[in-house]
Amino acid sequence: MTMTSLKGRHALVTGGGRGIGRAIAGCLVKAGATVTIVGRSPATLELAIVQGDAHAAAVADITDREAVQAAVQDAVARYGPVDLLIANAGAAASAPFMKTGPDMFRQMLDVNLLGVTNTAHAVLGSMTEKGFGRIVAVASTAGLKGYPYVSAYCAAKHAVVGFVRALALETARNGVTVNAVCPGFTDTDLVSESLARIMEKTDRTREEALAELVKHNPQGRLINPSEVAEAVLWLCSEGARSVTGQAIAVAGGEI
Structure with missing residues (x-):
């Protein structure tokens, strides 16, 4: 972690107040980045700042595109354009398929897919102009295989991996890499x-x-959240500049 320097980089981490997102935010802070976290709970976000795992926070629902745009604009006004986007926020819901209605599929797609696309859309323009950017989506092994009783979640996470692979091809010549990390049960x-x-x-x-x-x-x-954070840190580094369009499993060999 200390060998990779992100000094001078501005990172934005969605869902950064707890769990994997907070571990990633703290890891990036230790590597020298200036970190803005985004979430829905002001108290949780503030605690992360107080405990040294972030520098600033913005309250926003990642499914609301306008709210995400406003949060990014606020972060940019404070620390400059976002260099590193970690689209981590997500949610899971479980039910047998025959009890999984359209509302659950819509909810899983809104949170897990649109949460990624909304934030990517808000930062990609400035990354392209600058000629540098790292976009990392935190997907899941559920984006690489199936699990029973979480068909809506699996469908949404597979969609995230597909989006990553497509956007990586669009940005390959612009200095922007786009990848996913896919943790197992963490x-x-x-x-x-x-x-x-x-x-x-x-x-x-x-x-x-x-x-x-x-x-x-x-x-x-x-899996320990710090293990996912270390994978994200590497993808944000200069050494990973040729790695794009990948879905990297952090799952002890499950995939």
Whole structure:
């Protein structure tokens, strides 16, 4: 982490107040970047700033394109154009397909896909003008394979990976790289909520529920958010300038 210097770079991290997003924001701060985080909870964002994992924050719903544009404009006014965009914010919903209606598909696409495209649209113009930019979408192994009972989530994350691959080709000659990192089950609040649902619906213990999740990972464990952050840090570095259009699994060999 300390070997990669991002001094002078302005990074914007959506969903940066907790979980993987906060780990990424803190990692980029330690590497010398100026970091703006975006989220919906002012208290969560402020705590990240107070604890040194970000420099500034903007409150916005990433599904609202105008709100995202306003948040980016505020960040640019404060620290200059965004050099590094980490489109991390997302959500997961689970249900058998026959109980998954259009509203759930729409919700998953709005949060997981449009949340990425809205933020990319807000920063890409200045990146192209500058001749430098890094866009990293935090997708999921659910964007590379299927899982039961999360068809809407899998569809949305597959869409994110497809978007990354397409945009990477459009920007390849402009000094902008576009990639995705695809974590497996990661030790975050989101996974804790999943464990609670499994326990409630199946009467399993927490240990049994956890074993059900980590069985997909050949290493037999949850991914640490810092491991995802390190992958993002590398993609933001000068050394990754020829890496674009990739979907990199951080999943202990699951993919």
